[in-house]
Amino acid sequence: MAENNIISPENLVYEKTSVLTDRVLHYCPGCGHGTAHRMLAEVVDELGIQGDTIGVAPVGCSVLAYYYFDVDMQEAAHGRAPAVATGIKRTMPEKYVFTYQGDGDLAAIGTAETLHACNRGENFLIVFINNGIYGMTGGQMAPTTLPGMKSSTSPYGRDVVTMGNPLKMTELVAELPGTCFVTRQSVHTPANARKTKRALKKAMEYQKQNKGTCFVEIVSNCPSGWKMTPAESNKWMEENMFPYYPLGDIKVPS
Amino acid sequence: MKDLRLMKGNEAMAEAAIRAGADAYFGYPITPQSEVIEYLMRENPAERTGMQVLQAESEVAAINMVYGAAGCGKRAMTTSSSPGVSLMAEGLSYIAGAELPCLVVNVVRGGPGLGTIQPSQSDYFQAVKGGGHGDYKLIVLAPATVQESVDYVKLGFELAFKYRNPVMILSDGIIGQMMEKVELFEQQPRLTEEFSWATVGKKPDRDSVIVTSLQLQSEEQEKVNLRLQAKYREVEKNEVRFESYECDDAEYLFVAFGSCARITRKAMEMARGKGIRVGLLRPQTVYPFPYDAINKLAGQVKGILSVEMNAGQMVEDVRLAVNGKTTVKHFGRFGGMIPSPAEILNALEQKIIGG
Numbered sequence: 001m002a003e004n005n006i007i008s009p010e011n012l013v014y015e016k017t018s019v020l021t022d023r024v025l026h027y028c029p030g031c032g033h034g035t036a037h038r039m040l041a042e043v044v045d046e047l048g049i050q051g052d053t054i055g056v057a058p059v060g061c062s063v064l065a066y067y068y069f070d071v072d073m074q075e076a077a078h079g080r081a082p083a084v085a086t087g088i089k090r091t092m093p094e095k096y097v098f099t100y101q102g103d104g105d106l107a108a109i110g111t112a113e114t115l116h117a118c119n120r121g122e123n124f125l126i127v128f129i130n131n132g133i134y135g136m137t138g139g140q141m142a143p144t145t146l147p148g149m150k151s152s153t154s155p156y157g158r159d160v161v162t163m164g165n166p167l168k169m170t171e172l173v174a175e176l177p178g179t180c181f182v183t184r185q186s187v188h189t190p191a192n193a194r195k196t197k198r199a200l201k202k203a204m205e206y207q208k209q210n211k212g213t214c215f216v217e218i219v220s221n222c223p224s225g226w227k228m229t230p231a232e233s234n235k236w237m238e239e240n241m242f243p244y245y246p247l248g249d250i251k252v253p254s
Numbered sequence: 255m256k257d258l259r260l261m262k263g264n265e266a267m268a269e270a271a272i273r274a275g276a277d278a279y280f281g282y283p284i285t286p287q288s289e290v291i292e293y294l295m296r297e298n299p300a301e302r303t304g305m306q307v308l309q310a311e312s313e314v315a316a317i318n319m320v321y322g323a324a325g326c327g328k329r330a331m332t333t334s335s336s337p338g339v340s341l342m343a344e345g346l347s348y349i350a351g352a353e354l355p356c357l358v359v360n361v362v363r364g365g366p367g368l369g370t371i372q373p374s375q376s377d378y379f380q381a382v383k384g385g386g387h388g389d390y391k392l393i394v395l396a397p398a399t400v401q402e403s404v405d406y407v408k409l410g411f412e413l414a415f416k417y418r419n420p421v422m423i424l425s426d427g428i429i430g431q432m433m434e435k436v437e438l439f440e441q442q443p444r445l446t447e448e449f450s451w452a453t454v455g456k457k458p459d460r461d462s463v464i465v466t467s468l469q470l471q472s473e474e475q476e477k478v479n480l481r482l483q484a485k486y487r488e489v490e491k492n493e494v495r496f497e498s499y500e501c502d503d504a505e506y507l508f509v510a511f512g513s514c515a516r517i518t519r520k521a522m523e524m525a526r527g528k529g530i531r532v533g534l535l536r537p538q539t540v541y542p543f544p545y546d547a548i549n550k551l552a553g554q555v556k557g558i559l560s561v562e563m564n565a566g567q568m569v570e571d572v573r574l575a576v577n578g579k580t581t582v583k584h585f586g587r588f589g590g591m592i593p594s595p596a597e598i599l600n601a602l603e604q605k606i607i608g609g
Contacts, residue, residue, distance in 0.1 A: 051455045056322070057466075066464045072453035074325045075466035077348050080318040083310070087322025087330065088453070090306045091278050095455055113318070116311035 030230020032220030060102035079110025082117035097124035121178030121212035180212035182251035264289035270407035277328035280319035287361035317345030324354035327452030333359035347386030351467025355414035361430035364590035372590025373427030378567035400434035428513035504533030521598035548575035557606035
């Protein structure tokens with residue numbers, strides 16, 4: 001069969017959502033950001049809220065997320081995305097607002113903004129990409145770097161006595177009355193990506209009902225920062241990250 | 255009928271914010287300006303006009319909440335005092351870089367560090383020369399009365415939106431805390447316009463709006479800077495504001511702003527009583543600074559005394575304005591101390607007339 005015969009509408013089983021732009025992603029090969037972006041964009045598409053969604057990009061690898069999401073977006077200073085989102089949502093309460101933040105942004109420099117937005121129960125979605133490393137700046141230790149894990153600022157492995165312990169932000173925010181839906185997912189297999197998408201969709205639906213802050217952590221890989229092939233990094237993530245950061249819902253609305 | 259009240263400076267600014275049609279206020283308590291958020295919370299403007307008021311977890315968060323609301327094209331503001339404004343420096347740089355309008359009030363107290371809760375003008379450099387990183391300018395209004403504090407809230411929002419630039423009201427602990435007669439302006443409507451630069455939700459017929467101060471390509475970042483500089487030149491051309499007193503026949507000149515200008519005016523009257531022909535120029539905008547007006551007077555007077563509640567900050571701008579034409583000296587009290595008119599007169603006699 002010629003290629004032209006195969007490319008026809010009736011054979012179309014999957015297409016890129018128009019909520020993602022056609023711009024080529026700058027992310028490294030095998031990185032989870034691309035899939036995470038896609039799941040979120042598909043949710044915005046399926047709910048028909050592209051024109052009512054305002055996103056906030058962080059500082060970190062996803063600093064340029066606004067190149068890829070075809071929605072109105074603001075770029076926040078490092079760690080300040082939940083404060084920026086608060087300013088947006090408080091003055092545009094009818095819009096769907098999300099932040100998209102890495103572990104350095106959310107769990108180190110932005111810890112105060114994250115905890116207080118969650119504690120106030122701000123009605124927006126926080127998407128938290130946790131890969132246990134600072135990717136953008138070249139592989140330094142993150143607040144979520146595992147004990148013993150090597151990075152450029154923990155070259156002999158993270159020594160928890162001197163460098164502290166990996167911070168479980170997701171469990172922390174689940175304790176706060178302001179959060180409505182708190183879950184930890186991954187996007188490294190098709191099945192997990194689908195689960196993540198379902199979680200993001202639920203979060204947007206809860207936002208519509210003004211139920212409080214929704215917090216979706218996505219445990220992800222960083223082949224470049226971890227110095228592994230994409231396949232190796234996914235295996236390493238399953239064997240090392242998931243035991244410390246177990247997947248699943250931590251808090252669901254009653 | 256005029257709406258005349260006897261009000262404290264901080265509370266009057268809070269009332270002015272509601273009447274100026276502000277959409278949102280985000281703030282964090284700090285002496286000597288906490289009455290602003292206390293007044294707003296008590297007044298509950300959500301019911302009066304729909305204005306949102308939120309006590310943030312820090313000044314860092316407050317200014318970033320302002321960023322978010324301003325990025326949606328809303329009239330957003332915050333108020334703080336010196337240590338808190340230092341924490342806002344990062345956010346102000348981002349707001350200036352992203353070309354967003356907002357209003358920030360600094361009710362200055364003495365520094366450095368935790369300093370004192372008493373009034374000061376020691377944040378002049380921070381306000382007019384930067385404070386945060388990068389080449390940016392705030393438009394800085396310096397009220398000397400409660401009336402000007404109120405009027406500058408309205409003017410501040412107008413200038414912020416005219417130039418899409420952060421505006422600062424550089425007040426101090428005297429003006430914030432004292433009560434004066436003030437005429438309040440009428441309630442202004444809140445904005446209904448959807449600005450093309452604001453994130454209000456993407457329409458099918460336009461590209462998505464991106465509010466950012468990031469340009470990774472140097473060529474692009476230079477273009478942003480050139481655009482900002484062109485804007486600042488426009489501001490300098492159009493927005494210089496000052497008042498002068500008794501300058502026509504002046505042999506000597508005081509330059510002073512804010513509360514300090516009121517004390518200096520008294521010193522001027524005392525000097526005139528002694529037959530010393532001294533005038534006073536009071537910048538109402540300290541950025542843009544009235545360089546030309548001072549330069550003109552520099553050709554006429556024998557000496558200029560810059561009177562400030564700091565160790566000598568505005569005096570550098572006065573020297574730039576004078577450009578060597580005449581003697582320029584500084585007199586200041588600082589760390590929360592307030593100069594008396596007699597001290598200022600004495601400084602004129604010692605440093606300028608006898609100097």
